[in-house]
Amino acid sequence: MFVMELTYTAPLDRVDALLAEHVAWLDAQYAAGVVLASGRKNPRDGGVILAVGDSRERIEELAAGDPFVVGGVCEYRITEFLATKTAPALAAYRQELPA
Template sequence: MFILELTYTAPLERIDALLPAHVAWLEQHYANGTFLASGRKVPRDGGVIIAVAENRDAIEALAATDPFAQAGATACRITEFVPTTTGPELSPYCESLPA
């Protein structure tokens, strides 16, 4: 599982102009099951996406397709973690630690 932390590198006016394309990108990846949750950070200086992917290379490639990233309007920090405990809704993503 991955946390994508987006940090705006462009003024909010530029972010707002790109927002419809970014939302369409989010919707596409919710529909295919890659994204589990997302939203704005508070204060509004970026956003967070919780995602699943086969490996880090796949999630890095996916993050590069974000319209925000393609426009150079955000920086993206990717954190991979092993979800060993989840709520019932996320139980399909629960993993065991490697031996």
């Protein structure tokens, strides 16, 4: 599982100009089963996405296609973690520790 932390690198008016495209991109990732949750940080200096994927490389490719990245208004920090404990609704995403 991955925590994808966005940090804005441009003023909010430039971020907002790309917001509809970013939301459409998010919607496609939800439909593909990659994104589990997303939202703005408070204060509004970026956002957070909880995602699942086969590899870190795939998640990095996904982030590179975000209209916010393409438009030059944010950077991603991607943290991979093993979700060994989850809420019941996320049981399908539980992971085992490596042997």
